[in-house]
Amino acid sequence: MKELSLNILDVAKNSVAAGAENIDISLVTGCDGMLKLTIKDDGCGMSEETVQNVTNPFYTTRKTRKVGLGLPLLKLAAEQTGGYLRLTSSKDTHDHGTTVEALFDTKSIDFMPIGDIISTICILIAGSPEIDFYFSDISENRRVVLNTRDLREVIGDGISLAEPEIQMWIGEYLKEQYEQA
Numbered sequence: 001m002k003e004l005s006l007n008i009l010d011v012a013k014n015s016v017a018a019g020a021e022n023i024d025i026s027l028v029t030g031c032d033g034m035l036k037l038t039i040k041d042d043g044c045g046m047s048e049e050t051v052q053n054v055t056n057p058f059y060t061t062r063k064t065r066k067v068g069l070g071l072p073l074l075k076l077a078a079e080q081t082g083g084y085l086r087l088t089s090s091k092d093t094h095d096h097g098t099t100v101e102a103l104f105d106t107k108s109i110d111f112m113p114i115g116d117i118i119s120t121i122c123i124l125i126a127g128s129p130e131i132d133f134y135f136s137d138i139s140e141n142r143r144v145v146l147n148t149r150d151l152r153e154v155i156g157d158g159i160s161l162a163e164p165e166i167q168m169w170i171g172e173y174l175k176e177q178y179e180q181a
Helices: 004-017 048-053 070-080 117-127 148-155 164-180
Strands: 022-029 034-041 084-091 096-105 132-138 143-147
Touching: 004 022, 004 034, 004 070, 004 096, 004 117, 022 117, 048 084, 070 084, 070 096, 117 132, 117 164, 132 148, 143 148, 143 164, 148 164
Parallel strands: 022 132
Antiparallel strands: 022 034, 034 096, 084 096, 132 143
C-alpha cells in the first residue's frame, strides 16, 4: 500500500469483521518526528496462534484467499522507517479485542505519506454507521478529534451516520480541524 490511510482502512475493516462495537484510531506525532498509530477494538479477539502468525503474509484465517497482506505490509512499512509493529489481542469473555500499534519515523526517506485520512474515516463510518468510532490525530501543532457517539447525540436517533448529508458534514468537520492546525 502506498499510503498509511489505506493500511488504517484495512486494519479497521478487520476490526469491523471481528464484530467490534468500538474502534479507536489514533495518530500521535511527537516533536521527535515519531508517529505512533494505534488501532484498538473490542472485537472477538484473536487466538494466540493467530497473533503469532498474523504478520506472515501466507497466513490468513480468511477462506476467500490464501494470503493476508494487511498487517504484514503495515509491519514492513513501520520497520522500513526504523519503527515497529506490536499486536496484542484477547479472546477473554470480559476483556476481548485487539490493539495494533505501529511506530514510524516520519523523517525517514522510507516513510509513506499518510494519504487521505479524512476519506478513510468517512468510508469507515459510512460502511459501518452502527459502530462507535473515535478518531484522533494529535501533534504539537494540531488536534483533530471525531467521536461518533458525540455525533449521534447531536443528530438524534433515527438518522444514520451513513446519510450523504451527514457524511459531507463529517468530511467538512474534519477538514476544518486540519485547516485550523
